[in-house]
Amino acid sequence: MKPGAPLAERMRPKSLAEYVGQKHLVGEGAVLRRAVESKTLPSIILWGPPGVGKTTLANILAVELKRPFYSLSAINSGVKDIREVIEKASGGGLFTEKPVLFIDEIHRFSKSQQDSLLGAVETGKITLIGATTENPSFEVISALLSRCQVYILKNLDEADLLRLLHTAMEKDSFLKTKRIQLAETAALFRLSGGDARRLLNVFELVIDNLIGDPQVTDKVVLEIVQQNPVLYDKAGDNHYDIISAFIKSIRGSDPNGAVYWLARMVEGGEDALFIARRMLIAASEDIGNANPTAMVVALNCFQAVNAIGYPEARIVLAQAATYLATSPKSNAAYAAINKAQEVVRETGNLPVPLHLRNAPTSLMKDIGYGQGYEYAHDKAGNFSPQEYLPEALSGKKLYDPGNNAREREIREALKKIWGDKYGY
Known part of the structure; x- marks a missing residue:
């Protein structure tokens, strides 16, 4: 009889010996392997895409170190929850080993929530392990970041993925009862995108749809996956795939693709504000000054969706x-x-x-702060051709207007006032 838990959960490794991938971190002689062996794990941030083993690795590290393990999700935890867990984790000195506090999706914590971790991390009450899919340089406050080591986890390579499949076939109580012939793997690997969880989910779907002794080929895999679309999971992998397709359709100027993927998200119960936030980003990242009104439309959409919610929000999102x-x-x-x-x-x-610096004190004025600055509005055309970059970067062009009607006008205007300085 098939177990109730998904294959990915059944195959979750329990030790570093079972852990697949991230050899640069946990292989022989690697930094986290040495930390486990020496029992000196610092507070760390694990940064990497979904499905590469961040949560699993955090659990394994705590087990290998024989430390108490506490876990919070940034999605549904507040400052009060953090303080309660820290108090419980610190145990009033009851623990001989420093407890591990794991925070999933730490990038979703606000500044105040992240601030509430600082004292416990700095005084050594806990060892923090944070997991994030976003660049911690931008999403984690500098004070907390300076107290943690950041380690980057990578998508699994084909050798890692193949090892996962063979391990599942050999050790899973259900799969090992079947005589699976793994004839081809290219489609499985392509669909997984280096994500272990997705690989095992797709593999399980394929095996469940084959009768007798399953023979896994690329053709069979693609046919089964297309005929049995995975239900939209707003907390899982499909969430990332569909929002990616949605944004890429907008970027690619295809309203048909955009509204189709929007409908997939709406039907799946995706958070309307999440969709609206992503459109705000796209309005700036992919449209920008070619049509500044796009940002206004996206912002108004976000505000309207926040005010009305589903089901009417779908109309605003579509517009x-x-x-x-x-x-x-x-x-x-x-x-x-x-x-x-x-x-x-x-x-x-x-x-x-110096001429761009403020001079609020007489000392600053005496040493040249603000001297020579020309107030643009006092000049003809509200423009002064003075230097606005550090001397070492004079003439460095950073903004290069795109090839569209509005930005061609911007380019001409910049060329007119700056001449050859920036090469417009």
Whole structure:
């Protein structure tokens, strides 16, 4: 008889020896393996895509270290919950080993929620393990980030995925009763996208739909997956795939694709505000200055959806989605901030030119702060051709207007006032 739990859950590893992938972190001599062996695990942030083993690794580390383990989800926990768990975890000195507090999706915590962790982490009451799919540099406050080591988890490679399949066939109580012939794996690997959980879910779906001694081929896998679409799971993998298809349809100027994937999310009960938030991002990232009104439409959509909710919210979402999809596109603003951040990382903290600095005290004025600054509104055309970048970056073009009607006008205007300085 088939067990009730999904295959991915049944195959969840219980030790580092069973853990698949992330050899750069847990392989022989790797940093987390050494931490376990020396019993000196610091507070850490595990950063990586869904399904690569962040939660599993956190559990295994606590087990291997023989430490008490506490877990919170950032989705449904507040400051009060954090303080209660920290108090319980600290145990009033009852524990001989420092407890581990695992926080899933730590990037969803607000600043105040993250602040509430600082004292316990710094004083050593707990060892924090946070898991995130988002870049912690942007989503975790600097004070907490400075107290944690960040480790990046990667998508599993084909060797790892193949090992998972063979292990499942050999050890799972249900699968090992079947004489499975794993003839081809390319389709399984492609559908998994390096995600262990998705791989095992698809594999289980395929086996469940084959009679007798299952022979797994690429053709069989694709036919079964297409004929048996996985129900939309707003807390799982399909959530990420469908929102990705939705945003890419908007980016690709296909209102038909956009409204189809929107309907899939609406029918699946996806949070309307989540969809509206993603459209806000797309309005800036993919449309930007080619049509600044797109941001206004997306923001109004977010506010309207927040006010009315389902079922009427689907109409507002559809209007915004089709508007964004049919708008002219530009990622120039997105590219500009990416380039600017890259320059900052390469050049460090370059000094602010003296003429751009405020001079609130007489001492600052005496040493040149603010001297030579020209107030643009006092100049013809409200423009002064003074330097606005650090000296080392003079003439560095970061914003390159896109090739659309509005940004071509912007380019011409910039070329007119700046001449050859930025190469517009």
